[in-house]
């Protein structure tokens with residue numbers, strides 16, 4: 001199948017000088033890693049979740065309400081904001097596919113993952129601690145596992161349909177499986193990468 005992602009990316013002038021993108025499935029820790037990178041580099045951090053929440057606010061809806069009626073246009077709007085932000089502002093953007101959305105406009109493309117079992121444990125723990133207000137609660141670990149597995153499958157069905165892309169890892173500069181890594185160990189590894197890649201930006 002022909003890929004439409006280049007067409008979506010278009011041919012733009014990029015005014016930002018430093019953009020890092022962190023992709024990964026639910027519970028991989030993309031939010032945690034993106035915040036760390038942003039702090040290290042002294043730049044802002046965004047999540048496509050922020051853009052989704054912004055669209056909900058524009059429509060005077062809660063995130064849950066928008067989630068129920070979100071269609072292709074909603075996804076494209078979220079992804080267009082990712083593209084616009086990355087083209088115009090030095091920042092780190094984390095979500096499911098910001099590295100795909102920005103393509104070579106991103107200066108460092110990271111893919112983060114962990115085993116499904118481990119990701120489900122993290123999501124479950126966050127829920128127990130009241131950190132995931134917009135998600136279903138009182139699920140068993142097995143239910144969480146099944147929900148995030150299905151969600152990932154659905155997401156990739158949409159990305160294939162909208163952009164003609166597959167869930168391959170060939171476009172990434174860095175691949176990290178953090179199943180057996182602590183947050184500190186992961187940060188140590190990424191800090192070394194940042195030192196090599198952006199020595200002048202490190203504070």
Ligand SMILES: Nc1ncnc2c1ncn2[C@@H]1O[C@H](COP(=O)(O)OP(=O)(O)OP(=O)(O)O)[C@@H](O)[C@H]1O
Pocket residue numbers: 024025026027028029030031032033122123126178181182183186
């Ligand atoms: N390497 C790691 N090892 C153990 N726990 C981690 C690791 N990275 C992140 N976590 C923990 O996992 C949980 C989920 O992290 P985070 O919110 O960053 O994930 P996410 O990928 O952004 O999730 P989602 O996309 O579902 O919002 C948090 O409690 C975080 O502290």
Ligand SMILES: Nc1ccn([C@H]2C[C@H](O)[C@@H](COP(=O)(O)O)O2)c(=O)n1
Pocket residue numbers: 026048049050052074075076078079095096097151155
């Ligand atoms: N194209 C999109 C649309 C939404 N998001 C955001 C919205 C949520 O905050 C978060 C959840 O994603 P999901 O678990 O539904 O994959 O992601 C996005 O990243 N990209």
